[in-house]
Amino acid sequence: MNIIKNPSRSDWAKIIERPHLDISQLNSTVSSVLADVKSRGDEAVKEYEEKFDHVNLSSIAVTEEEMKEAETLVSEDLEQAIRLAHFNIKKFHESQRFKGEKVETGPGITCWQKSVAIERVGLYIPGGTAPLFSTVLMLATPAKIAGCKEIVLCTPPNREGKVNPAILVAAKTAGVSKIFKAGGVQAIGAMAYGTASVPKVFKIFGPGNQYVMAAKQQVSLHDAAIDMPAGPSEVCVIADETANAEFVAADLLSQAEHGIDSQVLLITTSEDMLFQVKAEVERQLELLPRKEIAARTLENSQLVLVENENEAIELSNFYAPEHLILQTKNFEQMAEQVVNAGSVFLGKYACESAGDYASGTNHTLPTHGYATAYSGVNLDSYCRKITFQHLTEEGVHHIGHAVELMAEAEQLDAHKNAMTVRIKSLK
Structure with a gap:
């Protein structure tokens, strides 16, 4: 570790500098894999699983039999730890529920927000140097509380084609809908575009290596939202x-x-x-x-x-x-x-x-x-806020002329007319 004593403020930028990686070649590789998954779906995912994770899969979906087997492979102590963590995570995120209130912004004008869950979300769980089953709880628990109808999880299998059993137990505990054996860029592509097996999702969550992060950022441009750059x-x-x-x-x-x-x-x-x-x-x-x-x-x-x-x-x-x-x-x-x-x-x-x-x-x-x-990820990460507004005749009288003036000043005559016709109808 580097020791720095009493640095001047001009040195701070260098002190906090993060490690830099050359990602020019990386982005090209990621783009190629994503395009292939988009074009060939499951077959491409299986081929990349064989290439990168060294496993030959006949199917990428985790079966009910595999879920049951996982429960026998996880110790009772670890399962209890998972349940304790899930309880605390659930309790904390339930406290974040949105309470929308109707607000009268002016006479005859009422506005409000409604929180609506994202219908299908995708969770990526790394399985490389450390199988992060705790991340399953962190991502799936608030998704379930928010009311997401479908929670899709992708995680790389081992060379025997098995998913870490603790990941499967955590997924069942937190309410994951479907689990697939896919890692890396191919998993992100499968969730962003959809395949014969993997449903297309609207937002992708989860950590990963530099390839996963690059894939998330690339698909976020056109195909699926992501939790955050990271x-x-x-x-x-x-x-x-x-x-x-x-x-x-x-x-x-x-x-x-x-x-x-x-x-x-x-x-x-x-x-x-x-x-x-x-x-x-x-x-x-x-x-x-x-x-x-x-x-x-x-x-x-x-x-x-x-x-x-x-x-x-x-x-x-x-x-x-x-x-x-x-x-x-x-x-x-x-x-x-x-x-x-x-x-x-x-x-x-x-x-x-x-x-x-x-x-x-x-x-x-x-x-x-x-x-x-x-x-960081929280309950709002899985929701959208939809705004509503209702105007009565009184509301039109209250803001109508202001709307006309502002639309005219922006040279948007059709906008002005949409209010003008309502004002005239009230005379």
Whole structure:
């Protein structure tokens, strides 16, 4: 990890720079695969599964027999953990239900909104270096609460053509409608365009590698909405002299093990804490099964010493992290100053892992600085707000002439006439 002491503000942009990848060739490859899936459907998906996931599939749909088998392969303890997490996620997202109210904006003019669920949504669940069954809960639970009629899930199978059983159990727990054995770009294409097996969806959710992210962005131009633009995962920890160095190091490493393109950032007001954390990271790193991945991640990561807490929170807001952990004595006051972050964890006991799995908040969050403009996945992500308005004769009298004047000023005579004919009808 790189140590930076008391940087000037002119250095901040370099400190928060994310790892860059050359995606010029990647986009060409993604475009080619998407076009093939659009043209040949299931057959193309099967061929790419054989090419990329090294499995020969006769059918890409997960059967009821496979769902039942999965329940026998997941331990009772893990199944109970999944149910606990689902309960908390469900409880938190149910609290986000929209309550529309009719508003009289003027005499005879009533306006309101109605929240309507997206009818068909697609969920992408990675299955590469780590099968993210927790993401199934995070994406499918709010979709079910919102009232989406069809929840389609795609995830890559292993070389025996099987989906990780915990993914299947989580999918059943959260109410997924249909599950398909498809990963990578071909899965995104199948959901965006529809195939003989996979229904076309209206919005696609879920994380993935750089190919999946590029595929999501490409299909979002014409064929399906996506949850958010995203990049590799990241965490920022702000720690003062009261922080627990062992906890801070564990938080940094829990993020670092995601993948070699992830990033971790420590901002501290204590030089002693900085070196305590560095030593703890080095000690704990040696104990990790995914040591090599975490070590590569740490090469892109920074330990930054700043003069005071105001500077710490300003640097964090400038970074706009996906995850922000505040291990400071006055974390509640600092939290009030957070304006750019995906999800915030307060105090020494609120580790990122709690939000990743079971506290109830959603772990599908904006990365790569997109927290300046995007929210994480929530109940509204699965809904559209449709506006309604009703005008009486009194309403026409109240705003009619203003509408005529504004339409005329914009030289839109047909717009003006649509109101004029109504005004005349009332005379």
